[in-house]
Amino acid sequence: MGELTGHVALVTxxxxxxxxxxxxxxxxxxxxxxxxxxxxDAPAQYGEGANLTAVAAALVTPGVRTIAVTGDISDEASVARIAADVADRLGPVSILINCAGGDIGAGGTKPSPNGALDISLSDATAVMQRNFIGTVLMCRAIVPGMIARNRGSVVNFGSTNAHHGVSPEVIYGCAKAAIVHYTRCLALEVRAAGVRINAVSPGPTMSARFLATRATDPRMMGEGPSLDRYAQPSEIASVVAFLAGGRSGFISGQVLRVDGGDGVYAA
Ligand SMILES: NC(=O)c1ccc[n+]([C@@H]2O[C@H](COP(=O)([O-])OP(=O)(O)OC[C@H]3O[C@@H](n4cnc5c(N)ncnc54)[C@H](O)[C@@H]3O)[C@@H](O)[C@H]2O)c1
Structure with a gap:
């Protein structure tokens, strides 16, 4: 028995x-x-698995149920299908982690140019859809069931880019700032039902896409003890698991920056 035994989690x-x-x-x-x-195909893009089925097979663990489900979170019909599929196969979702997103433009790669004035409209729209609108659609599909059952925890994905001015990656920063504020507003709206809505804002973190799509500083690649480095994915995941479960049971509407203390400022 673990802390989350009996919960059904959907991680986009x-x-x-x-x-x-x-x-x-x-x-x-x-x-x-x-x-x-x-x-x-998404897991294969940066060499993290042959396909989603293979990734799901590698994660099979005795005593827990795992399923694989595909769909575009920025498309309302697709989101409805994802939600119904998960409910049919696993039961009501009590933990929603809105992790899908990234500074990924209309062509499936980082927008270029990527500034405040020169980003193309198609890239700007794609980044907003993939991050902010996708998070809103997933919450619209899943949170009403949580309210009805008085049970649920949502963790949204911001970014440290949401908390200070950035250039480039401007629209991405704006999309993440919108997610951060939506987190606060939704938390207020569902508070009476006992449903919690929080967010994490990671600093630069060594996912395969991060490493493949930007020039990295070799001095930042270590594992510590210095905090002046990129995060390991597990350092973000442990915070998400904390916010998902009962140890954070009286925390809602909060945004936790997980950046090794790089951004020590208010708000
Ligand atoms: N890695 C970092 O440095 C970093 C920093 C701050 C925030 N983040 C955020 O963390 C999250 C994960 O990033 P990552 O670095 O692991 O990148 P990643 O590209 O490996 O993960 C993003 C996932 O979202 C999926 N996705 C993208 N658009 C989608 C859509 N429209 N519908 C469904 N799925 C979609 C991708 O296929 C991928 O599986 C993202 O929201 C990202 O913005 C990452």
Whole structure:
């Protein structure tokens, strides 16, 4: 029996990257988990698995149920299908982790150019859809059931880019800032039902996509003791697991920056 035994968790964007590490953390605490990605192929894009089915097979653990589900979180019909599929196969979702997202433009790669004035409209729209609108649609699909059952915990994904001015990655920062504020507003709206809504805002974290899509500083690649480095995915996943479960039972509407203390400022 783990802390999350009896819970059903849906982790969006978990065929690879931070999402996959979060799935491992939730399974270790006994949750049944729906592993989700936009497509079967998504885990292969940066070499993290042959496909989603293979990733799900590798995560099979005695005593917990795991399923794989695909769909685009920025498409309302697709989100409804994901929610129904998970409910049919695992039962009511009590933990929703909105991890899917990233600074990924219309073509499936980082927007270029990526500034406040020069980003293309198609890339700006894609980044907002993939991050902010996708998070809103998933909450709209799952949270009403949590309210009805008076049981649920949601963890949304911001970024340290949401908390200070950035350039480039401007629209991405704006999308993450919108997620952070939506987290606060939704927490207020569902408070009376006992449903908790929180967010994490990671600093730069060594997921495969992070390492593949940006110039990295070799001095930042270590594992500590210095905090002046990139995060390990497990350092984000353990915080998400904390916010998901009962140890954070009286915390809601909060945004936890997990950045090794890099951004020590108010708000
Ligand atoms: N790695 C970092 O440095 C870092 C820092 C701050 C925040 N984040 C956030 O953490 C989350 C995970 O990032 P990661 O670094 O593991 O990257 P990643 O690309 O490995 O993970 C993102 C996942 O979301 C999925 N996804 C993207 N758009 C989708 C859509 N429309 N529908 C369904 N699935 C979709 C991707 O296929 C992928 O599985 C993202 O929200 C990202 O913005 C990452």
């Amino acid at each position: 964007g978990s065929g690879r990257g931070l999402g996959r590490t979060i799935v491992e953390a939730l399974i270790a605490q006994g949750a049944d988990v729906a592993i989700h990605d936009i497509s079967e």
